[in-house]
Amino acid sequence: xxxxxxxxxxxxxxxxxxxxxxxxxxxxxxxxxxxxxxxxxxxxxxxxxxxxxxxxxxxxxxxxxxxxxx
Numbered sequence: 662x663x664x665x666x667x668x669x670x671x672x673x674x675x676x677x678x679x680x681x682x683x684x685x686x687x688x689x690x691x692x693x694x695x696x697x698x699x700x701x702x703x704x705x706x707x708x709x710x711x712x713x714x715x716x717x718x719x720x721x722x723x724x725x726x727x728x729x730x731x
Contacts, residue, residue: 664714668707675700 662670674695684693 664707664711668704668711671700671704671707675704 675697678694678697678700681694683697684691686692
């Protein structure tokens with residue numbers, strides 16, 4: 662699973678918590694979704710990871726050369 666796919670999943674999970682609540686019960690069954698604070702932290706980490714994967718505007722087209730024996 663790529664970083665962007667993980668980020669999409671986390672955003673979907675955050676939306677479900679915000680729209681449907683943290684937990685609910687139907688009869689004898691109970692569903693508790695992931696903690697919103699943890700999901701938001703995961704989103705921050707994934708966004709940072711995705712940003713690190715893209716080219717940096719400062720060093721985007723930088724090449725390193727090593728010349729030995731001059």
